[in-house]
Amino acid sequence: MVRVAIAGASGYTGFELLRILSRHPQVTVTTVTSRAHTGQAVADVYPALRGHCPLIFQNTTAEVLTAEADLVFTALPHQAAMGIVPDLLSRGVKVVDLSADFRFRDPRVYEAWYQEHTAPDLLSETVYGLPELYRDAIARARLVGNPGCYPTSILLAAAPLVKRRLVDPRTIIADSKSGVSGAGRGLSLATHFCEVHDGFKAYKVAEHRHTPEIEQELSALAGEQLHISFTPHLVPMTRGILSTVYAQLRPGVTGEEVDAAYRDLYGTERFLRLCPPGRFPSTLQVRGTNYCDLAWKVDPRTDRIVVVSVIDNLTRGASGQAVCNMNLMMGLDEACGLEAAPWMP
Structure with missing residues (x-):
């Protein structure tokens, strides 16, 4: 069983991660964080997840976040992600980042469109998380930059x-x-x-x-x-x-x-x-x-x-693709937990 944590789990992409992972047969979600909702139950913030996610939002450190995790999803705003990802990696977990902070190979391009990059040394090893183009590299990566929608x-x-x-x-x-x-x-x-x-x-x-x-x-x-x-x-x-x-x-x-x-x-x-x-x-x-x-x-x-x-x-453009990348990184079938039929009216 793969243990995962989600940093920044109270936004729409965080909800979508929890929705998908709640039915993933090979994953246990151990920790979820949110500054705005610290101490609140996930089911109180997102009633749709009542009965599917018993966790409480925490505002915690990288040490606690990684204590019971093999992989961390960082669903944080741009710039906030690069502030925590180096610490997460140093503690031995793998990371799928859903912000833009690790999508670029050249830090100068990132800085021209966003802000100063504080972890440019990691960009050379980051893999762009589009499985149809980079499947083999994703499977070997410890840090994946999940593509934009x-x-x-x-x-x-x-x-x-x-x-x-x-x-x-x-x-x-x-x-x-x-x-x-x-x-x-x-x-x-x-x-x-x-x-x-x-x-x-x-x-x-x-x-x-x-x-x-x-x-x-x-x-x-x-x-x-x-x-x-x-x-x-x-x-x-x-x-x-x-x-x-x-x-x-x-x-x-x-x-x-x-x-x-x-x-x-x-x-x-x-x-x-x-x-x-x-x-x-x-x-x-x-x-x-x-x-x-x-x-x-x-x-x-x-x-x-x-x-x-x-x-x-929110799914293929963010959290679903992030789960697909996690599956590849952790040696699982890439479709695991993702094969539900579309919702129709």
Whole structure:
């Protein structure tokens, strides 16, 4: 049995971790922390977990956090994670970090978009936690930087095209729509019900912090430095992301080659579901799961490829992917605890 602790367990990603791990047959959650809810029962903060999680939130030290843990999930804000991760690793546990602090290979890129990095020496050993691209390295890692939600949806859509060199990677455009839970549980006027309901808006245009993360991974696949256009949108739903990715096909590339690229890379993947020809996915069909559903179409009028990707931002875009990474790191079947069917209305 794998013993895990969760640092910062009272946010939406912390709840989602507890929801998934409560039915994981090979995991025991030993400790959960929260400054805001110290001393409160998890079931009092999240009544949905009544009967599933008997733990009390603590505000504790790395020593206590690791005393009965083999792996720690850090579901903390950016900067707070890098403050505790070195201490956790020094105590012999493995770490899956859900913040942005350990997603970047170059600390200068992180610092240009976030703030000063106080543990840059760890970046060279950190593995980016996208299993479809880095499964073997994740299995050997002691520190995994769990990908962001938008990057997960976009990278899974674009990777076969870039890896097979079927498109001009400099022409990639990503247009994404997310539910409001992506902003976290904290109170904000921008995500107030009256500000979101019946509305639909773009935000952080040409300046979203997930942009360099997407560019880092696409550049690694392409073998050259890339810049993309990425525009996120907020839609009035609780959870889910739909990303539409566009790119110009290289001269002579056929639809058959595109089909083969997706089937060759993803045909045996547990959590990539390729839609039948002519059908495009909805966020409803992946809600509450670790699935990414993909569909694509070549537009012969423009010689462009259009790819549609859907994920649940809290599960595949955060906690579900983190559990998948934990499974790999601890030698478990990567799908363990993650094979529940999607929620439907």
